[in-house]
Amino acid sequence: MVERFRQIVVRSAGEYKYVQVKPICGGDDxxxxxxxxxxxxxxxxxxxxxxxxxxxxxxxxxxxGLIVPTTEMITILLGAPA
Known part of the structure; x- marks a missing residue:
C-alpha cells in the first residue's frame, strides 16, 4: 500500500511532494x-x-487547497473513483 500511495502522490503532485520521514514513536490507535x-x-x-x-x-x-487533493489521493488509493 505504501508503494501504491507513493506512486499516486508522485503522479498527482510531483516527486518532490513525497518525502520519506524517519518513523517516530507516537501514541495513537x-x-x-x-x-x-x-x-x-x-x-x-x-x-x-x-x-x-x-x-x-x-x-x-x-x-x-491541501485537504481536497489529499482526500482525492486517498480515494484513488482505496480504488474509489476520484
Whole structure:
C-alpha cells in the first residue's frame, strides 16, 4: 500500500511532494487499526503561511487547497473513483 500511495502522490503532485520521514514513536490507535485492516500511516504538510502550528493544537488548520487533493489521493488509493 505504501508503494501504491507513493506512486499516486508522485503522479498527482510531483516527486518532490513525497518525502520519506524517519518513523517516530507516537501514541495513537493506528497500530490497532492496522492489525484489523490493511493500513498505511502518512502525514501531509499543513504549514501554509499563517498556519505554522502543529497538529493537536487549538490553532491548527488546513486549507481546502491541501485537504481536497489529499482526500482525492486517498480515494484513488482505496480504488474509489476520484
Amino acid at each position: 493506528s497500530g490497532f487499526y492496522s492489525g484489523c485492516v490493511p493500513s498505511i500511516y502518512f502525514q501531509f504538510g499543513s504549514r501554509d503561511p499563517g498556519n505554522e502550528t502543529g497538529v493537536h493544537t487549538p490553532t491548527f488548520g488546513a486549507s481546502d
